Amino acid sequence: MFTPKYPTPDTAPTPDTSLVRPLTGLVHPPACDCHHTPAPAPAPVPAAVSAGRPSVQLTPGALVMAVAGGSAAVLVVGTVLVSMLLAVAITAASVAICAVVLRSLLNNHQR
Numbered sequence: 001m002f003t004p005k006y007p008t009p010d011t012a013p014t015p016d017t018s019l020v021r022p023l024t025g026l027v028h029p030p031a032c033d034c035h036h037t038p039a040p041a042p043a044p045v046p047a048a049v050s051a052g053r054p055s056v057q058l059t060p061g062a063l064v065m066a067v068a069g070g071s072a073a074v075l076v077v078g079t080v081l082v083s084m085l086l087a088v089a090i091t092a093a094s095v096a097i098c099a100v101v102l103r104s105l106l107n108n109h110q111r
Contacts, residue, residue, distance in 0.1 A: 058066065
């Protein structure tokens with residue numbers, strides 16, 4: 001029941017034979033019978049020579065937009081960080097108040 005079942009040796013393919021028969025005698029006709037002249041090759045585009053200048057040139061409008069976008073990102077990240085700090089401070093204050101109230105209740109209970 002738990003032993004593997006192997007195919008009989010006469011049906012298993014040998015390494016030198018293939019299950020796929022090669023296609024022989026298959027000839028494709030040409031796409032068309034007309035004689036075309038090959039299209040001329042496009043002229044090569046000369047490479048741009050950089051004279052030591054930066055490749056990105058900012059216009060005044062793009063510079064203003066970059067500064068405004070950076071400022072907005074700093075303000076958003078700062079707002080998120082300040083709100084997280086405020087949440088931690090409020091939680092710490094409420095835990096401290098609960099600790100003081102529990103301490104006073106336990107001290108009054110022992111008297």
